[in-house]
Amino acid sequence: MAKLRKGVFGRLNSFINNHIIIKSKNMSLFEMQKRMLKIRFVEESIAERYSEGKMRCPTHLSIGQEAIAVGVCANLNKDDLVLSTHRAHAHYLAKGGDLKKMIAEIYGKVTGCSKGMGGSMHLIDKSVGFMGSTAIVGNTIPVAVGMAKGLKLRNKDAISCVFFGDGATEEGVFFESLNFAIIQNLPVIFVCENNLYSVYSGLEVRQPKGRKIYEMARSMGIEANHGNGNDVVEVYEKMLKAKDNISKDKGPQFLEFDTYRWREHCGPNYDNDLGYRDESEFLKWREKDPLKNVLDSSEFKSYIDSLKDDICEAHLFAENSKYPEYEEFLEISGIKK
């Protein structure tokens, strides 16, 4: 019953059975769709269980924004380094971060990826090049530039990539970081996920009408591109081009993708009743679900079944894990040697 979409996406969708590779050998569309499903179901599982009161930290869900994380990370190798924001679950999982360790971190357990010290907003899995996510707007942008500086100085082929939202482009450090990356020609890709809102403040009260963030970035002297962030193929292709540009020594790259967060800014619920955005706007964006035609495709049924098992297992692992010992906290904080 799922109708194939028109254009590139539709054509590629028809090849799903063949697991066709898009343009390069990086990752098949089928694989990317599986990754998006994984993020969606993990996030839904957190939303479902959040009210149990066992995941006791601010949690920002990525539902609706899966395609950017997956399309971007599908072009990255393990050695390429990624940094992210408060809304990091999708980026962490798309880069290949360990699911059990992420869920355990949200439960505040010692088996978590940050041993329970960080919570949902401070995820890390260095074994796959996910170098961290932090809670302050714009705050990992310069860190990614610094990582690119280090990679370049040490003659590594890898690149650095940082995700941030539209709100971060209003911070001084955004301009400072782009500026330095450009003058030093550093291998870094800036990925702006424009979901129109900074918490409950719309773009119209934060940025001049008609401004395009990618055009503003381009005017600073960086190669910048823009696309539909809910279309994983489009994201994939734009990222592929950006990465290719870096390998051709065209300097740092900037990508802006339009997308929309479905749930509340922080927490498991829908919040269209608050009045800061219209239900109709939400419904319009839900029509553009990056997982449209995928969720109900029989192609993914067995994958979804095994995914659900994995997710249940991850929650069980987290629930059965211990909280960190106080001594361990003292050691990690450096108070006790």
Place this chain on the structure above:
Amino acid sequence: MRKISFAQAVNEAIDMAMSISDEVITFGLGVPDPKGVFSTTLGLQDKYGNERVFDMPTSENAMTGIGIGSSIVGLRPIMVHQRVDFFLLALDQLINNAAKWNFMFGGDNNIPITIRLIVGHGWGQGPTHSQNLQSIFSHIPGLKVVMPTTAYDAKGLLLESIFCDDPVLFLEHRWLHGTEGEVPEKDYRIAIGSSKVIKPGKDITLVSLSYMTIEAMRAVEELEKEDISCELIDLRSSSPLDWVTISKSIKKTGRLLVIDTANESFSISSEIIAKASMEIFTSFKSPPQRLALIDAPSPTSFGLTSTYYNGAEEVFAKVLEIFDQPSKPNDNLKSDHSHDIPGDWFKGPF
């Protein structure tokens, strides 16, 4: 032994660190310029190239984050700001990232960055060019704060800071750059968090730091003539604090004067006196005291700075007061140059 200036000692430490390890990089506004940050960075770019030694845009917050990022992938950055006051734009990166990174990701995520900050004094530097903010930095768990006084300590502590795996704030008092001292040519390190007993004594413990230790040394000599034997401790680091040395000294002398370059409330002196009152209260023969700046921003006017800042004369007077002795002028402590410069070698304006 050969004598070199504090500034040369800093330069030598960076040079040595960069030759020991190609992980070390250094940057800051003015680093490769002809003045080389009060001559502390002269010659480094010629020797190590512009990929490892570079100027920076006036982007304090981003450059701090960039230093942090580069340290995550294995570099040991040394960043410098010509005034601590400019660095205040970077408190997000310093406090939310550098200080927390290792902790918030559960350990094994060290940030080995050294941030050199010049703190000022005099010559009309005024409210936003001469702040002494060591207590703000020392308040943040996850940061180390170093404030050397001598050229010898500057070299040994800077080398230690650069090769330390934690973020270190290295505060250099502008008036110390021209002072000279004996400095070995070899590589040597001084542990962060170890103070130094500059002069042993039995009647009172003076705990001082940075430039005020120079002033205290002069006062201590004159107090000796008044039959007051001072034990002078140069703090060298304010975080971690060398409580072992300080408490041992107070137990011996029974008296304490803490001398700081900063405003007095919520300061390093507050912390030392609080700790001493809580832990060794019964050792005191008289209430612990402090000599710091009044809680007002530093004025610019030549007509005000003489009263605002403390020097050897004020240390001398304060100690006499603690011993209930009448105040008296001491001509030996009068400086032979204008009050707003460290010596005739200082020609301003910077």
